[in-house]
Amino acid sequence: MSTWTRARDSALYAISQGYNVFPLSIFKTPSIKSPHDKGHACRGQCGKPGHGVHDASADTAYVRHLFDLSPRAAGYGIACGGRMVGLDLDRKNGVNGVETVYQLAAKHGFHIPQTMTVCTPSGGFHLWLSIPGGVTVPNSAGRLGPGIDVRGTGGYLVGPGSTGKAGEYTLHPKLGEVDVQPVPEQLLKLMLPKPAVRRIPRNTPTPVTASRALDGLVKVVLNAPEGTRNDRLYWAAAKAWAHVDDGHMGATEVEAVLVEAAVRQGLTAGEAARTVASARRAGVTA
Known part of the structure; x- marks a missing residue:
């Protein structure tokens, strides 16, 4: 089975499990070139493919079409936000996000659930966690601690069955395919931005x-x-x-x-x- 076929079939399976997906290149970036010149601010309103995570869909026919437009696709992204966030735990360049998240759990009194977990080529993990409806979790890199990135609204995770430059993304061999577990309450609070100190605006733009x-x-x-x-x-x-x-x-x-x-x-x-x-x-x- 070719890398492209494996990525497409894995993406279609993810759709059957209720996820929105789109094709990725071997560099883990969107594989469809933007239809716009530089300087555009379109996020898919034009109706054409080529808008990264904004192309993500649970429509099987449309995702097949996206892959047909991406003959060199090697993976697929799973859109985060809505009811799911991803915890990207890196273990490379002297940073160990796994150790960091367990230190965080001990400090704030929560447990890391046995949830859907994807092993990354660098030896790290992607943890899939569900969030309550109506909660918006922003993307962040390193804000929770060294080696921990949060993939929230507007972000995406590389799905299992994808291939990157460094290797394959696979389900955790001991856990396999398990239900996505709710994010611990204390961890969710840490993911959300702290209220900013508001300055008095000089004017009120529309x-x-x-x-x-x-x-x-x-x-x-x-x-x-x-x-x-x-x-x-x-x-x-x-x-x-x-x-x-x-x-x-x-x-x-x-x-x-x-x-x-x-x-x-x-x-x-x-x-x-x-x-x-x-x-x-x-x-x-x-």
Whole structure:
């Protein structure tokens, strides 16, 4: 069985289990090129494929079509948010997210449930956890601790049956396919952003002007020349977080759209999320 066939069939099986999926390249990035020129802010409203996680669907025929458009797809992404979040535990480069999450559990008095677990090529794990309806968990990288990334609204996990540059993503050999367990209450609280100290706004922009401001920051990232991508992303994120603190923009949307724009420019989702988070921390401590 080819890598492409395995990825497609695994994605179709994930649909049968109720997940929204889309094809990924061997680099774990969306495999369908954007239909837009650089500088766009479309997240799928145009109806064409090529919008990353916004292509994710539970429609079997549509996902087959996405894979037909992706002859070099090697994996698939499972969209997070809604009723599920992912806990990405890295074990590489001297960082052990598994140790970190157990230290976190001991400190805050919760247990890590035996939930759906995917083994990653680097020796880490993806834990799938369900969340209550109506709760929005933002993406974060390293905010809970070294080696722990959270995949929430606007994020995705690499599904089992996928192949990356470093190897395959497989179900945990001892657990196999098990039910997704609820996220522990204390862990959920840690995943949610702390209430920001609100500054008194000088004016009250309308939703339209706030949206235009965010679109402008996205364009800064998308138009960044080679060698300046991370710096431009940091600058745009710092500006956006200031708007969030003023109450003009939503934190979840800011993080999701800036990370997506950076991924389209060639950064990995992890790199982008860390830069956005770094700009956030700098603004909070400034």
